Amino acid sequence: MMQTGRLHLDPAREDHIFDLVETDCSYVDKYAGILDATAHQQCPGIVVRGLYGSRQIAEVNERLSRNEPRHLRVAHGRSADNPDQEPVHYFGLNLVNAKPDLNAYLDFAVRFRVFSAELFESLPTFEAVIRQTLERLVPPRRVLSPRFEDDRLYGPATIRIFPPGTEVPPHCGNTMLRETAQYAHLRTLVGRADQLSYFMLINKPDSGGQLVLYDLVWQASNMQNRDSVRLDYSEVVNRRWQPVRLSAGDLIIFNGGRIYHSVTRIEGKQPRRTIGGFLSFSRDASAIYYYS
Numbered sequence: 001m002m003q004t005g006r007l008h009l010d011p012a013r014e015d016h017i018f019d020l021v022e023t024d025c026s027y028v029d030k031y032a033g034i035l036d037a038t039a040h041q042q043c044p045g046i047v048v049r050g051l052y053g054s055r056q057i058a059e060v061n062e063r064l065s066r067n068e069p070r071h072l073r074v075a076h077g078r079s080a081d082n083p084d085q086e087p088v089h090y091f092g093l094n095l096v097n098a099k100p101d102l103n104a105y106l107d108f109a110v111r112f113r114v115f116s117a118e119l120f121e122s123l124p125t126f127e128a129v130i131r132q133t134l135e136r137l138v139p140p141r142r143v144l145s146p147r148f149e150d151d152r153l154y155g156p157a158t159i160r161i162f163p164p165g166t167e168v169p170p171h172c173g174n175t176m177l178r179e180t181a182q183y184a185h186l187r188t189l190v191g192r193a194d195q196l197s198y199f200m201l202i203n204k205p206d207s208g209g210q211l212v213l214y215d216l217v218w219q220a221s222n223m224q225n226r227d228s229v230r231l232d233y234s235e236v237v238n239r240r241w242q243p244v245r246l247s248a249g250d251l252i253i254f255n256g257g258r259i260y261h262s263v264t265r266i267e268g269k270q271p272r273r274t275i276g277g278f279l280s281f282s283r284d285a286s287a288i289y290y291y292s
């Protein structure tokens with residue numbers, strides 16, 4: 001969808017709305033059970049500091065800036081206001097942008113894992129680190145990558161590049177999980193609890209590029225009468241908002257299925273880079289799936 005206008009956040013409406021839990025990655029086990037609470041709206045989510053050390057994540061960022069994987073690039077629309085602007089682009093295909101047969105999506109997933117192994121060479125891969133972190137957060141449940149009908153694995157994550165001048169309009173994830181055709185197979189595996197978002201910051205821009213959560217939540221009844229994946233700016237302009245401060249190497253897992261959120265305009269010379277995806281509990285709640 002082509003979005004016009006710009007995100008405007010009224011400083012007077014900045015507020016402490018959500019109590020996000022914060023922990024160093026060494027103490028994640030103390031928060032076992034928090035993702036169940038998050039998927040059932042009893043907690044907004046958790047910030048895990050230092051999933052990778054600052055040197056490690058700087059090295060990953062450097063590798064990514066030197067060697068952008070063109071074969072995995074998916075552009076995400078141009079700004080109507082500024083068509084010369086380099087668009088937000090992802091490495092890897094998100095399920096919401098896939099065709100319902102998932103063929104291209106599943107091919108991207110294979111290529112993404114190959115690239116990711118190179119990107120994190122000599123370090124634990126992001127997928128391994130995410131799995132271990134989730135295993136510590138959801139015991140005794142299993143942590144699974146969904147498999148399509150023919151056994152092919154879904155993509156674990158995508159890498160998101162937000163060039164200076166771009167921003168992410170307000171959106172949330174539950175509608176795409178519950179409604180869109182490309183999620184049909186995933187819906188046979190997962191339950192009705194909210195979809196969670198997870199991402200790790202790889203590169204923090206000079207300024208801006210901040211995740212913002214609004215005091216506005218998705219309602220199932222929204223789905224019938226409007227596009228509730230992405231909102232027009234006018235729908236959040238009078239809302240209170242809360243910025244989330246992340247450093248490179250920090251992971252956030254939050255109820256992005258229900259809480260409307262956006263990313264403020266990236267300022268300066270450097271792009272914002274993140275890697276992440278989504279989480280959903282299985283139908284019998286004995287496992288959590290990660291995918292993008």
Ligand SMILES: O=C(O)CCC(=O)C(=O)O
Pocket residue numbers: 160168173197198199256261262263274275276277
């Ligand atoms: O990767 C990012 O920074 C954007 C994350 C996001 O908006 C989402 O997961 O819904």
